[in-house]
Amino acid sequence: MSTQDDKAKEVSADGVAGPIILFFILGLAASLVFGWVIFPKLLYSQKKQPIDFNHVLHDEAVEEGCESCHFFREDGSFSGIPKLAQCVECHEEAQGEDPNEVKFVEEYVANGREVPWLVYARQPDCVFFSHAAHVKKAEMDCGTCHGHIGESEHSRVYEENRITGYSRDIWGKNISGLKKHTWERMKMDDCAECHTTKEIKTDVETLPWPINWLPRPYEKQTGNQARVKTVKEACFVCHK
């Protein structure tokens, strides 16, 4: 009797296992689709820039390249996206027939209103970033962090994280947080990529603080080679 019962149980267990596995696989697939495809679409809102800006066109027309509009002020601060005053220098009146330019002149220049540009690279409130230290002192390329934005003919869609309010450029386009190029993500880890590991061949003493100062317990100095390594006590350099 007992053996018959056992057999009966085994048979029924085999019959249930199939649907359970199937439901598990379906559930997993549904979760993956939700997590990788649907959730990012829900998380990020899509916003268009007020004016579709053509970098290529402007780059051809200006004399000093990027620095014509994105320049350092005398006090060392960086202009970032230029204010209306810079644009007006050329665009007091529409120079062509491009609808974007006409719209810009009619809506903003004529009324003296600043364009509410959406800043792709805006960092959270607690971050201090010195353009002067990176561009002037360390002589880095803008493209290392900002990519080839100067070669764009249209403003891309600005995606804002609905929860944090930050631009998607901070987390990166790839929802898994992976990246191929240095400019594809702007998280603290991306700053740290240089600031914890990168070796640069230059004279230690000519480097700006805090790089020139490598405290002995943490980091041994080898000859005149320095690492752009930001030490533990230097949190205050970038966090305000």
Next chain:
Amino acid sequence: MKEEGKHKKAKKYGMVINLDECTGCGACMVACMAENNVPFKEDESSKLDSIAWMRVYKLTNGKSYPEADICYLPRPCMHCEGDHGHSPCVSVCPATATDYNHETGIVSQIYTRCFGCRYCMAACPYHARYFNWWDPVWPEGSTKYLSPNVSPRMRGVVEKCSFCFHRYQLAMDKAYLEGRTELEEDEYQTSCTQACPAGAITFGDLNNPEHKVHQLAKPDNKHGGRPGNPNVFRLLERLGTNPKVYYMSSREWVRQAGDNYLDNEDFAKNYRH
């Protein structure tokens, strides 16, 4: 560049406050709050709640007329050097949210790292640290007047005076642009220093003999920056916290008020220690 190629000496930013000149007007407190986005409360008199990175204390000599005398003592964060950077608060912070920087001598406070255990507040002998029991409430429209260079703090974190570190960073930006790595004395001054109408506060690099703070305090770096000027003292000198805020007064009772002494202790003999 002149300064390039030779070793940059570490700086030690500090302050000398002349208590004989301080009138207790509180301009330093106001300037500090405005500069650093310090939140204000409905009842600023509640000491449990109110936050003041710079606070002016009133000292009295406890005597009656005609010997009665008072003194006002502005108290920012002392940016203690301690023993090789072991400031009381830095030693106890479990989150490394506060640290001593050997390059500038400034004790940092990283609000995003702080999780509000308040161990540093217990460790600080100067009551220079404040806890945000509430999120700041800014009256309508006043957020437009906040400084973009200092991030406002949220509920649950500790804050304190930073010697206006953001001003140092902005000054360095200008220096980089001009191809320099060194700052002039007047390029980096704290908000309270500039606001003091009596000119009682002097700020600069204690390691630089050309800076006025060095000339006033005459710090002895072999002994934790002990002041060489007999009229200059530091608060709770004998704790060994080695603060970088020095006080100056020609009045002995004021200098004596800077530390605790036993009744039968000879102040003149002991206060140099």
